[in-house]
Amino acid sequence: MGTTGTGTDPVAGERRQLINVAYRLLGSLTEAEDAVQDAYARWYALPRSRRQEIRSPGAWLSTVTGRICLDVLGSARARRERYVGTWLPEPLPDPREWDHRQAADPAEQLVLDESVAMAFLVVLESMTPAERVAFVLHDVFRYPFAEIAAVLDRTPAACKQLASSARRRAGATRTTGPAGPTGAGRGDAVPGDVVRGVKAAWESRDIPALVDLLDPAAVMTADGGGMVGTALHPIEGGACIARYMVAIADRAPGLELLERTVNGAPGLVAHRAGAVLTVAAFDVTHHRVTRIWVVRNPEKLRPWVRDDQPAVPGPDATLR
Known part of the structure; x- marks a missing residue:
């Protein structure tokens, strides 16, 4: 559920993947960056000896980021009930197009594919937090249900059912997910x-x-x-x-x-x-x-x- 970083810091190469996951889970780049920052803070708060014991720092960070996003999604439902008008996901620019002065380092950019299309993100809003996490992690990022179970604190079978339920919700709308065409x-x-x-x-x-x-x-x-x-x-x-x-x-x-x-x-x-x-x-x-x-x-x-x-x-x- 993540790749090992390069250099002396085993988490150096994880940020881009974590931001990509968190944005699709939350529909907000600001909240995604906050969630990833929180995950990194928890990593560096671990004693050095504990960090050295973790075989896959990337998997650890992915699990923690997923749990943070799950908590944010839960609280967001209550906040959006008080939102004035309709809540829509935060739109993403293509930095290479929007600001030509930027170096546009691919390692720092979100992947702009069908899973960030506004139509797809709006469909994700119809899902429960647990459904959204299971669906995004499995159907978009191809994480195995055994690893998703660690995020949701449920069995792999239960996570599979959540993803299936999320697919039915998506199928009930005109827009489909990454497995099919988007709008x-x-x-x-x-x-x-x-x-x-x-x-x-x-x-x-x-x-x-x-x-x-x-x-x-x-x-x-x-x-x-x-x-x-x-x-x-x-x-x-x-x-x-x-x-x-x-x-x-x-x-x-x-x-x-x-x-x-x-x-x-x-x-x-x-x-x-x-x-x-x-x-x-x-x-x-x-x-x-x-x-x-x-x-x-x-x-x-x-x-x-x-x-x-x-x-x-x-x-x-x-x-x-």
Whole structure:
């Protein structure tokens, strides 16, 4: 459940893997980094003699990180019941694309694959904490159930049942996990072309063009966290979404859209005066957008702020 580090420190090479696991478990890069930092703190708090006795430091760190994430997921359910509006996962930029000044060391980056697609992460939110841990560790990272049992403090057979239950939950939605296609490219669509068309139609305030690009049953879900203005409830129907998007364009002078990778798939980033205000992820099927996830909560946009940019602005009412 992890690889042995290199050099004199046996845990030197584990951080990237741990962050990758923790982000998929928690849907938040900030919380994932905190969980991994906590795991490392516990490792270094062990007496040197105890650390030397551990045959696989990577497996030890993976187990501890999994347990920390399980605890965080349990408390998060209560916090999200008090969340203003809809809670969405924290969107991820591609650092090589977003900030060309970065060295983009692959050893420090999250793997942007289908298991970080917004559609997939949203499905994970429907699972219980134990189901999510069992499903992500087994189906995404291929950990054996014997090792997952150490994280969940259950038998391997019980963990297998949890993963199976999680698969049924995922199968009850339109989106499937890494074993099948995700929303970012099903059918014969080219997601980048569709998202580029949405950008052009939005910039020209072309409602008919937007309606043509949106599935009639499309849904837009926004997350402002109660900190910025946004739609508190999902907007349903391509025509309604198109009118809403054009209304935003009319009320937000100076707002610019950039085509950027969001969680490994084509997306759009809205900024004004150099500050990122919104990150949007898309689910494209057969040349039409079926889902849009709009993240405006400033606390979730911190990974999108470059050193040469102003900080993400605080509460406003721009995009109600």
